Amino acid sequence: MLIQLEGYGQQYSLKDFNLEGDINTWYSMRFDSVNIKPMTGALPSLVSQRPRVNAFFMENTLDWMEASIMYDNQLYSSVRMKYNIEQQVAYISHPLTYQTVSLDQKLVNWFRTPAGVFKPKNEATGYYLIIFEGEQLSFVKESAKKLDIKDREFEYTRTDEFYLLTDNERVRVKNKGSYLKQFPSHKKEIKKFMRLKESREIKRIGKENFLIHLAKYCDNLSIQ
Known part of the structure; x- marks a missing residue:
């Protein structure tokens, strides 16, 4: 079990120190x-x-x-x-x-x-993991845990959520339908891409790999 003590103590800041990375x-x-x-x-x-x-x-x-x-x-x-x-x-x-x-x-x-690579969230506490960073969008993972105590046993419930980040918005990605909704003018192209042999093979590997694969494709669509 991990516990963060919230009592009186002290915190450090690295601000104002410049030692060339040492x-x-x-x-x-x-x-x-x-x-x-x-x-x-x-x-x-x-x-x-x-x-x-x-x-x-x-x-x-x-x-x-x-x-x-x-x-x-x-x-x-x-x-x-x-x-x-x-x-x-x-x-x-x-x-x-x-x-x-x-x-x-x-x-x-x-x-x-x-x-x-993790970057801090804008206007929120915590960080997101950059999974793919393209020219027009990024595909990122945001993770959280909640502590559950059952019968004096400690367990954590973990959630991992995926988002597309652009200059103007942050969109949650739940499944392949999220891409169709985000790029309505490219539905036919995206569906055709999903049916390709390579896409179907990646989908069998796992959901996260497939969503990353689609993000890379849609990054090219967004700059057309």
């Missing part, structure tokens, strides 16, 4: 028993982790992801990171003390992990 130097220069100026809010604590019962995007592992972060327009590499999709908060870990640091979403440009 996260270890940033930590060693700024965090010691005397210099605590970067601490400004609640310090999260994650305890009693178990595979399959956790609040994070990456499941079935207790390991932190190695990531790179563009934070306040400054690149940091080789950062230990986790993305809590219950609280919709990204954490990094102090490389020496393993203290957990919550990032200020307003300062995150993006973070790259083994799962892909």
Whole structure:
């Protein structure tokens, strides 16, 4: 089980530090028993982790992801990171003390992990995973978890939703019909594309793969 302690504590901000991407130097220069100026809010604590019962995007592992972060327009590499999709908060870990640091979403440009590149949502808490980024649209995944307690046992219910992002709108994609509705003037072309042998083979692999396949095709349609 993972628990975020909501009590009194402190939070760190990476703003105002520019060490040319060296996260270890940033930590060693700024965090010691005397210099605590970067601490400004609640310090999260994650305890009693178990595979399959956790609040994070990456499941079935207790390991932190190695990531790179563009934070306040400054690149940091080789950062230990986790993305809590219950609280919709990204954490990094102090490389020496393993203290957990919550990032200020307003300062995150993006973070790259083994799962892909995440970007902060506009006017909402949390991040979305970029699955496909085209010329006119992007296909993204937004994930969340809800903690359920049954008979003193802890479990998380996970939801993964897909969206098309354009310059002007955010459209939820539930199935192939979502594309037909989004591109009504291209219905015949999209249906014909769906019937192609390649499309049918990808559809057999899984729903997510098929929706990505359609997004790539529709990105070309949108610029015609």
